[in-house]
Amino acid sequence: MQRLREKIYRWIFTILAFASLIFLVGIILFLFKESLPLFRYVPVGDFLLGTAWYPTHEEAEFGILPLIVASLWVTLGALVICVPLGVGSALYIHELASARQRAFLKPLIEILASIPSVVYGFFGMVIAAPFLQQLLKLPTGLCAFTASVMLGIMAVPTVTSIAEDALSCVPNSFREASLAVGANRWQTLTQVVLPAAGSGISTAIILGMSRAIGETMTVLMVAGGAAVMPRSFFDPVRPMTSTIAAEMGEAAVGSLHYNALFSIGLILFLITLIFNILAEIISRRFRLKLGLGR
Amino acid sequence: MSNNTTKKFINDHSTEQAKKEAILRKPQVVSQNQSVSVKTKIRVENLNFFYGNVKALNNINLGVAENSVTAIIGPSGCGKSTFIRVLNRMNELVPHTRVEGKVFLDGHNIFDPCCDVVEIRRKVGMVFQKPNPFAKSIYENIAYGLRVNGLKDPNVIEEKVIQSLEKAALLSEVKDRLHDSALRLSGGQQQRLCIARCLAVEPSVILFDEPCASLDPISTAKIEELILDLKKQYTIVIVTHNMQQAARVSDVTGFFLMGELIEFGPTEKIFTAPSDKRTEAYITGRFG
Amino acid sequence: MRKDITQKLGFAILTLCLLITLFFLGAIIFFIAIRGIPAISWEFLTQPPRRAMTEGGVAPAIVGTFYLTLGAIAFALPLGVASAIYLNEYSPRSFVVNIIRMSINNLAGVPSVVFGLFGLALFVKFFNFGVSILSGSLTLGILILPLIISASQEALMAVPQSHREASLALGATHWQTIKNIVLPEALPGILTGVILSIGRVAGETAPILFTAAAFYMRGFPRSLMSETMALPYHIYALMTEGTRPDKQTTIAYGCALILLVLVLCVSAIAIILRQKHRSSYVQ
Structure with missing residues (x-):
């Protein structure tokens, strides 16, 4: 009786634990299911490499290269901002800050990481864009550059937190050993701590990148929304995420446009999947290197 | 080798004379023979234990008599804790481990597939190295064991909680604050609470896994006194790295080294005239 | 030098x-x-919008965000805690378990707009729940599932192994041990995870764009099946739709402030609680 009950509980938990797997598989299945009809009319090559995105024209065209380029463009810009700021802040918090400062700064950064993306988008729209437009004499403030800045700032707390974790994995004995042979703190930092934490910090950067490329609301509100090939950082662009968010409302369910938006979702999913797997591989190696097991 | 020792020991003492003495019940006087009671409570046969591919216990054979205290000694890493945790199948909580051989409790093999592990653990209680009271009140710590064993009547539970605390010599110290958190007790009190908790479910065997390892000398003395008292009703196996402790509390001692049972016999004999050189070396402090 | x-x-x-x-x-x-x-006044917090979103308050959006958050937690909490219990207390370290772990990690990295697409395809269309609080809550629930699982796992791992052993040694069954000893001790940690995910859910916009959100409603949502206003979506909508940007921006500032205060307070509570809890374990 009691044994049976134990078995039943074990089964219930086993089944419920499969939920995550089921959802992940479900996401993949539905993305494929809703996007495949498109490829009956549009070859995969034309979809990925076509430079014209006119989903609602009479002669609709579904080339998403401008959208992919826009996503990469904006993400790259965001990285330029969030990597130095994020890693620099993490180094400060972990290596320079006093215990009291750290006890204050660490949670503060974590709390700031929870600011919703729509707030960044809103701020970018009403404050950052007009400000940058005036400052740089741009035709419009809503452009790839502003989006990069907002996205970059948004990713800083995430990168800081993960990089900080990576730094705290570096055993103190490494630091002590370096200081004991007469290196100063800066040399210890750049020549011992950073290389040891290197792949952990790479993980932070990749995860930050993955978050930036999948980020929707900020770019939707700030990037300008023109679905053409960007020529400079100051052109308005339309990244993949904002295309989906902006157009799904007007796309009729079951239309080619609808299918095309799901296809973009699929590409987006695959890109972030690759980033996440990459991050996992690197972080596993990182843990092995420091002898932390697993 | 270890095999021989064990068999010889059991044979030697299953004699008529020993039985008579056991019946006379003068445990304090004839401590050597007191271990040789009428009944063997636990029998271990050809026991091997593996962590992954590493053999941690090698062909262990021994018998534990009812109402005796058996001490297991040996240097750290010799497998003494592993051994004691096999006796109530606690070893199964560690992944990638494997047991070969048989352990009989009252004549039934505890590794028999139809044997219920929960049932075994009810009969074979355990007190751990570090005091590990739950984050509950003193009262609830003890009542918990009763409740999971199906007791519902609050009056009976209360009665048994008090009884157990009394048996564990803790009642006088805590009777006014039974509903305080157990975590506020001192280390020694916590350990006695853990013993009380164990007693409440009325096991017939109690395993002590280095119960005094993290305690001060005064608390240790109290616990040892308690163990001597408890053996009137329970069969006790105690692992200890403290040889004086083994000498003070036990009737029979087993010496483990690198996963093997080197010597097993009456405590007095082990400590005064060990038959194996390695035992002697350990007892006299040449290693360990 | x-x-x-x-x-x-x-x-x-x-x-x-x-x-x-x-x-x-x-x-x-x-x-x-x-x-x-x-922008904030008593009326702003308690009244529905008036005059095509140029006056009045944002109460339906606040209430909508509350419903969506509640729904998402109600869905993800049992599932997440159960998954964590399986992974931490039951799991034999096998191939299957590794796959589950991997899918949790990957689920955590899926872009929020893709969750929106999934919610649209599965809940809105396939299950025919329509654009509704139900669809939105379920979508958000899946989004925070990995967060709740990892917080619960961390909390379960913090329960000393010796407490499990003590309980089992008393003859408690595996489930009795989990229910009476492990879960109560892990509860504060699990709650922190829940509070953190409340902060996350309340601010998410992309997943509800096509599954739950409505730009304008005269009153409060009546049932699980009705669409709803929500604070984060309201900010976006005020800035991109409508006819009087000047007046709408003021309201959007108000909404952004409410959302910001809400989210920052909630995560501050969670993080401070976690810090306290963690330090109480390191004795």
Whole structure:
């Protein structure tokens, strides 16, 4: 009786634990299911490499290269901002800050990481864009550059937190050993701590990148929304995420446009999947290197 | 080798004379023979234990008599804790481990597939190295064991909680604050609470896994006194790295080294005239 | 000597990094607070919008966000805690378990707009729940599932193994041990995870764009099956739709301030609780 009950509980938990797997598989299945009809009319090559995105024209065209380029463009810009700021802040918090400062700064950064993306988008729209437009004499403030800045700032707390974790994995004995042979703190930092934490910090950067490329609301509100090939950082662009968010409302369910938006979702999913797997591989190696097991 | 020792020991003492003495019940006087009671409570046969591919216990054979205290000694890493945790199948909580051989409790093999592990653990209680009271009140710590064993009547539970605390010599110290958190007790009190908790479910065997390892000398003395008292009703196996402790509390001692049972016999004999050189070396402090 | 100058320079740069970060984040909060406070009044918090979103309050959006959050937690909490219990208390370290772990990690990295697509395809269309609180809650629930699982796992791992052993040694079954000993001790940690995910859910916009959100409603949502306004979506909608941008921006500032205060407070509570809880374990 009691044994049976134990078995039943074990089964219930086993089944419920499969939920995550089921959802992940479900996401993949539905993305494929809703996007495949498109490829009956549009070859995969034309979809990925076509430079014209006119989903609602009479002669609709579904080339998403401008959208992919826009996503990469904006993400790259965001990285330029969030990597130095994020890693620099993490180094400060972990290596320079006093215990009291750290006890204050660490949670503060974590709390700031929870600011919703729509707030960044809103701020970018009403404050950052007009400000940058005036400052740089741009035709419009809503452009790839502003989006990069907002996205970059948004990713800083995430990168800081993960990089900080990576730094705290570096055993103190490494630091002590370096200081004991007469290196100063800066040399210890750049020549011992950073290389040891290197792949952990790479993980932070990749995860930050993955978050930036999948980020929707900020770019939707700030990037300008023109679905053409960007020529400079100051052109308005339309990244993949904002295309989906902006157009799904007007796309009729079951239309080619609808299918095309799901296809973009699929590409987006695959890109972030690759980033996440990459991050996992690197972080596993990182843990092995420091002898932390697993 | 270890095999021989064990068999010889059991044979030697299953004699008529020993039985008579056991019946006379003068445990304090004839401590050597007191271990040789009428009944063997636990029998271990050809026991091997593996962590992954590493053999941690090698062909262990021994018998534990009812109402005796058996001490297991040996240097750290010799497998003494592993051994004691096999006796109530606690070893199964560690992944990638494997047991070969048989352990009989009252004549039934505890590794028999139809044997219920929960049932075994009810009969074979355990007190751990570090005091590990739950984050509950003193009262609830003890009542918990009763409740999971199906007791519902609050009056009976209360009665048994008090009884157990009394048996564990803790009642006088805590009777006014039974509903305080157990975590506020001192280390020694916590350990006695853990013993009380164990007693409440009325096991017939109690395993002590280095119960005094993290305690001060005064608390240790109290616990040892308690163990001597408890053996009137329970069969006790105690692992200890403290040889004086083994000498003070036990009737029979087993010496483990690198996963093997080197010597097993009456405590007095082990400590005064060990038959194996390695035992002697350990007892006299040449290693360990 | 040169060594010291490099060190000073290096440290100065690191300090600068942190200051710039804090400056930017501070600026965002500052501007939204300064311009949002004038918009907030009792009426703003308790009344529905009037005159095509140019006057009145945002109460339906606040209520909508509350419903969506509640729904998402109600869905993800049991599932997440159960998954964590399986992974931490039951799991044999096998191939299957590794696959589950991997899918949790990957689920955590899926972009939020893709969750929106999934919710649209599965809940809105396939199950025919329509654009509704139900669809939105379920979508958000899946989004925070990995967060709840990892928080619960961390909490379960913090329960000392010796407590499990003590309980089992008393003859308690596996499930009795989990229910009476492990879960109560892990509860504070699990709650922290829940509070953190409340902060996350309340601010998410992309997943509800096509599954739950409505730009304008006259009253409050009546049932699980009705669409709803929500604070984060309301900010977006005010800025991109409608006819009177000047008046709408003021309302958007108000909404942004409410959302910001809500989310920051909630995660501050969670993080401070976690810090306290963690330090109480390191005795």
